Structure formats: C-alpha cells, structure tokens
Amino acid sequence: MxxxxxxxxxxxxxxxxxxxxxxxxxxxxxxxxxxxxxxxxxxxxxxxxxxxxxxxxxxxxxxxxxxxxxxxxxxxxxxxxxxxxxxxxxxxxxxxxxxxxxxxxxxxxxxxxxxxxxxxxxxxxxxxVATSHDLHKIAFSSLSTFVQMEIIQNGKVLFMSSLLELYKAEYSGSGGDSKEVVTYNSQNLSRKFQLLSSSSFKNELGKFLLREWQKDHYWSLLNGKTLYASHGGVCYKYTPNEHQQIHVSSPAHLQANHEEADTLIAFYLENITSNAVIIRASDTDVLDAAGRYLYLFTCIGEVDGDVNIEVASEFVCKMYSQPKVRSVDEARYNKLMQMTGKIDQDKPLTNIKRIDCALLPPSRRALDKKLQRAQYVSILWNHANLACPDQGLSNTDYGWSANGNLLQPVWFDGPALPDALFTDRDNNKDDSNDACSDSDETTIVESTEDVDSDADDHIYHEPSDDEAWSEDSDTDSQDVE
Incomplete structure (x- = not known):
C-alpha cells in the first residue's frame, strides 16, 4: 500500500x-x-x-x-x-x-x-460536516476490507480486541473521537448473542445470504464450484461461469416441503450425482440405547409400524433411575415420594405443591401420546428422501391438536386424576361408597366420623394402567393439590 x-x-x-x-x-x-x-x-x-x-x-x-x-x-x-x-x-x-x-x-x-x-x-x-454515522461507515468499510484480505484470504488470526482497536483507529483517523466507539462488556455481548439466536434473525439472515451470494464479486470465492442453498422451502443454485459472473436458478426437482431442515439433507443426498459426500452439522439427534431396547424403535418409522408400550415403559423407568420397576406410573409415584420426603399421613399432599412435575416420568397415558408423536416424526425422517415425507398422514391422528396454524400436543386422554387416590385398607369394601365423594374435585378420603381407624391405615393403592397419578401439563411446572 x-x-x-x-x-x-x-x-x-x-x-x-x-x-x-x-x-x-x-x-x-x-x-x-x-x-x-x-x-x-x-x-x-x-x-x-x-x-x-x-x-x-x-x-x-x-x-x-x-x-x-x-x-x-x-x-x-x-x-x-x-x-x-x-x-x-x-x-x-x-x-x-x-x-x-x-x-x-x-x-x-x-x-x-x-x-x-x-x-x-x-x-x-x-x-x-461528516456525521458520526458517516464516520462509522468509513471505519466499517476499512475494517471489512482488512478482514477479507488478512483474515479470510491470508488466514491471519487476531483477537477481537485487536479488531476493535483497528476500528477505533480508522474512526478517529477520519476525524471522529475514538471515545464515541461503543465497547461491550460480557453482559452486553451475551445479550447481543441472544438476539442473534432468535428465529426472526435467523430467518432474515437466510434471506440476506440468498440475495448476497448472487453478486458477481463472489465468483472467485466459489472457485468453480456450484453452490446449493435452501431457505423457506425454496432451493437456489449458484453456478459461476467463464465470464466471472454467477448464474442463479431454482431447480424444480430440488424444491421440497420439509418441516425440519435436518431432513432436507437426506432429500438432497437422494438427488446429487457425486459419490463422495461430507455432511457437517452443529448438532445431531442421536438415540443411544443398548441391549433389550436396541430394536425398540426399529419399526416406528413405518406407517403401519408399532411400538411395544410395555418395553417402552420399562425403558423410560431406567431413564429415570428406576431400574427395579417396569410401570411408568409406579416410577412416577416413587420419584414423587423421593422429591417430597416423609409423608404426612394426615395431609399426604401438603408438600407436593413445591414439586416441579416436569421432572417426573410421564404417566402411561401420557407416554402413549408421546409415542404417537415420535412415530409421526420418525415417519417423516424415514421418508426424508421424498418431496412430501408425511405420506399424507394427519398429524392430529398422532398426538397433536390443531389450534389455528399451530400444533399443540395432546398430553393424555381422559381425566387428569383417578376417582380415588387414597382408600381405607380395613374398610375398603364396606365404606368405599361412603368414602368417595361424587364431586370430581375430591380425591382424598379423610372420614374420621364414619371410619374409625388410625392414620397408618390410610395407604396408597397403585393405580391401574388406566388410572394415572397425575399428568404433565403444557407448562414447565404444575401444582398438585
């Protein structure tokens, strides 16, 4: 220079x-x-x-x-x-x-x-007179040129603090005051990164890149290679030609309707001609299971596939550190007892309000809905090489309900609580009708007038497969009273 x-x-x-x-x-x-x-x-x-x-x-x-x-x-x-x-x-x-x-x-x-x-x-x-905005444009333009030449092309490694000092020097050299350049602390940068991770920013970034890559000055960066980019269900092809220009087209056979961007990888792999492929992804969905549960979900990706809910229930129990039980309802109750500590026999549900129910295993009925939703997603993945991977299935038949343009999970079918949680062991047959109230809100029996027994005689009967202890809600936590 x-x-x-x-x-x-x-x-x-x-x-x-x-x-x-x-x-x-x-x-x-x-x-x-x-x-x-x-x-x-x-x-x-x-x-x-x-x-x-x-x-x-x-x-x-x-x-x-x-x-x-x-x-x-x-x-x-x-x-x-x-x-x-x-x-x-x-x-x-x-x-x-x-x-x-x-x-x-x-x-x-x-x-x-x-x-x-x-x-x-x-x-x-x-x-x-040049405004602060004009000076920032000049400084940013100089810094962008430096980054492209020294960092991108020459591979030079610099700290962010060094780039900031360069920016300040360019800003002050153009007639500005370096004190006008804002510096960010860790908290400011953290908030900035949170904004960058928002869905709206990612959407706008995708649109910007699709427009930006059409400019001819990116011809040298492509280096004779063809670039495919997809956003919003539309796939674009960027081809550099011999005139140092970039030709943009939209191949009809690469237009697909996929809900997840990850499944598009399988669809594009089905339509490329190269035999050598490298896939780079920042995150992947991996199922780590072994032994008895290795083939639990092998058929879940088929439309007529099925999952053994008994084996799935046993698998969930092990996930929640309950290896000695096979029923998710029993595992749910055991975890609840561990989290609440000693039970007050007079008021057995006193401490439950302090429990985050999202930490409990799902009930059997909730697990059934979860498996339905998992099967629908697995069908999409199993047919990700097709333009319409949903196979014409309705997601409302697989554990979801439609709320306008949004899908909401159906947590379970039936009442949230069984008719009776606690019954008297000695007088179960004689006094069950008197003890249970007709009201749907009454779930605990404390009949000291009709039943003459000690507090120790009140025990919990494990609900059957059709009777859930309690259910997950659509919030992060819930109070059970």
Whole structure:
C-alpha cells in the first residue's frame, strides 16, 4: 500500500530547519513563504508536519505519553490533503503539502494527532460536516476490507480486541473521537448473542445470504464450484461461469416441503450425482440405547409400524433411575415420594405443591401420546428422501391438536386424576361408597366420623394402567393439590 511522504521534514528535530528552508525555497510557489522565525521545540510539537522522512522511529510527546508515527496514508488521502491545504492557516502545513513534490512514497510517516488536527482545521464549512454515522461507515468499510484480505484470504488470526482497536483507529483517523466507539462488556455481548439466536434473525439472515451470494464479486470465492442453498422451502443454485459472473436458478426437482431442515439433507443426498459426500452439522439427534431396547424403535418409522408400550415403559423407568420397576406410573409415584420426603399421613399432599412435575416420568397415558408423536416424526425422517415425507398422514391422528396454524400436543386422554387416590385398607369394601365423594374435585378420603381407624391405615393403592397419578401439563411446572 502506497503512503505519503514529504521530503525534508523532521518532526521534533531542530536540525531540520536549515534543510526545510532550503527545500521550501526551491519548490514552493511564490505566494507561499516558509516560516520566518525559528521554530521552537514547543511550536514543533504543535505544528509538526503530518509526515516525516526520518527513517528513525520518531515519537512525539502528547500529554506526557509518547505518540507513535503511522504510515497508512493512501493516494486518496494524499489527494484530500492537497485539496484541503489552501484552507489551512498553518504556513508550515501549506508549505509541505503545496510544495509541488510527489507526496506518494513507501516510507511516509505521520502523527495521528497531526492529521486529525489538520483535518479539523481545514473542514470545509460550505460542505456538510461528516456525521458520526458517516464516520462509522468509513471505519466499517476499512475494517471489512482488512478482514477479507488478512483474515479470510491470508488466514491471519487476531483477537477481537485487536479488531476493535483497528476500528477505533480508522474512526478517529477520519476525524471522529475514538471515545464515541461503543465497547461491550460480557453482559452486553451475551445479550447481543441472544438476539442473534432468535428465529426472526435467523430467518432474515437466510434471506440476506440468498440475495448476497448472487453478486458477481463472489465468483472467485466459489472457485468453480456450484453452490446449493435452501431457505423457506425454496432451493437456489449458484453456478459461476467463464465470464466471472454467477448464474442463479431454482431447480424444480430440488424444491421440497420439509418441516425440519435436518431432513432436507437426506432429500438432497437422494438427488446429487457425486459419490463422495461430507455432511457437517452443529448438532445431531442421536438415540443411544443398548441391549433389550436396541430394536425398540426399529419399526416406528413405518406407517403401519408399532411400538411395544410395555418395553417402552420399562425403558423410560431406567431413564429415570428406576431400574427395579417396569410401570411408568409406579416410577412416577416413587420419584414423587423421593422429591417430597416423609409423608404426612394426615395431609399426604401438603408438600407436593413445591414439586416441579416436569421432572417426573410421564404417566402411561401420557407416554402413549408421546409415542404417537415420535412415530409421526420418525415417519417423516424415514421418508426424508421424498418431496412430501408425511405420506399424507394427519398429524392430529398422532398426538397433536390443531389450534389455528399451530400444533399443540395432546398430553393424555381422559381425566387428569383417578376417582380415588387414597382408600381405607380395613374398610375398603364396606365404606368405599361412603368414602368417595361424587364431586370430581375430591380425591382424598379423610372420614374420621364414619371410619374409625388410625392414620397408618390410610395407604396408597397403585393405580391401574388406566388410572394415572397425575399428568404433565403444557407448562414447565404444575401444582398438585
């Protein structure tokens, strides 16, 4: 990159005065005069040129700190200096810039503060002053070019803090204040990342990429390869041609209706001609089962397939650390007892309100609905190589209910609670009719007037397969009273 250099200037050195006077006398126009009085050391600090020919590392004192020289002036920057020079009130600057010499060289150096001072001084009042938004655009454009050249093409590794410093330097070099550049702490960045992970952002990002990749300047990045991209059910084909252009088309045989993006992989694999395929994914759905349960779901992907709910119930019990039981209802009750601790026989449901029921195993009826939904999804996966993988099935027949355009899971069929949870063991046959209330809200029997027995005689009878202890709700937790 070419940079500016003005012969004959030496920032901060008294010995350069004679050379400067000689150089100015030979090269400046007649209406431009060099400094009449010797420049003191302090004046040199204030009026030092934006450029220096010194091959030594020249530093300037600024507020007690040494300021390094920069060598990043481009040809456009030199043109800007020449255009602004006649507006400067500093004869020193005007002499150096309008001296009639070539400002472009490889060893040019200047102080950042000198350039900023010069740019502020020569700001054209008849033109619109650059706003902070304009300065950010300039800085971002420079940073984008740097990232593409150094990081993407050359593979250079940089910390985010280094990129931020580069951005600040570009922003302040364009006339802005580096303090106006916002820096983010970890909490701010965390909130930003949460916004980036939202579904609306992902949707807009997909649309943006589909439009952006149509531009011809991406021809070199494709490197002769064909790119396929799908979003919103539409697949696009990007083909680079010999004219350094990108041709965009929508192949009819690659348009598919898939709910999950993951299943599209199988569909596209069915329609490609290459034998060597590499699939990259950030997450995968993996079922890790062994032994007795290895073939539990082998038929679930077929329309007429079935799952043995007894084996599935045993599998769920093991998932919830209940290896000694096979009934999910019994495992659900055992987990509830573990979470509540000692039971108060007088008020057995007192502590249940503090339990997150989402941590309990599903009841048998809830498990049946879960298996139905799993079968429907498995059918989609099993036929993912087809354009319509749902095979014409209705999702409402597989554990869902329609609510407008949304599907909601059906957690179970039947009442949420059985007719009776607690009964008297000794008088079960004689007093069961008196103990159980006709009201659907009454589930606990505490008949001290009709039944003369100790509190220890009240025991829990495990519900049958058709009677659930309690059911999962559509919320994260529920209170059982």
């Amino acid at each position: 070419e940079v500016c250099r003005v012969p004959g200037s030496g920032c901060g050195h008294r010995t350069y005065e004679k050379r400067l006077e000689k150089w100015i006398a030979e090269r400046i126009d007649q209406d431009t005069s060099p400094p009449q009085d010797p420049i003191s050391q302090n004046d040199q600090t204030k009026e030092a040129s934006s450029f220096s020919i010194s091959n030594q590392e020249v530093r300037k004192k600024k507020k007690g700190k040494e300021e390094s020289l920069f060598a990043i002036a481009t040809k456009e920057g030199c043109d800007t200096l020449v255009q602004r020079a006649h507006l400067s009130k500093n004869n020193h600057f005007r002499s150096l810039i309008l001296g009639g010499v070539d400002l472009i060289a490889k060893e040019g150096e200047y102080h950042g503060s000198c350039r900023v001072q010069f740019m502020h001084e020569t700001e054209r009042h008849d033109h619109k």
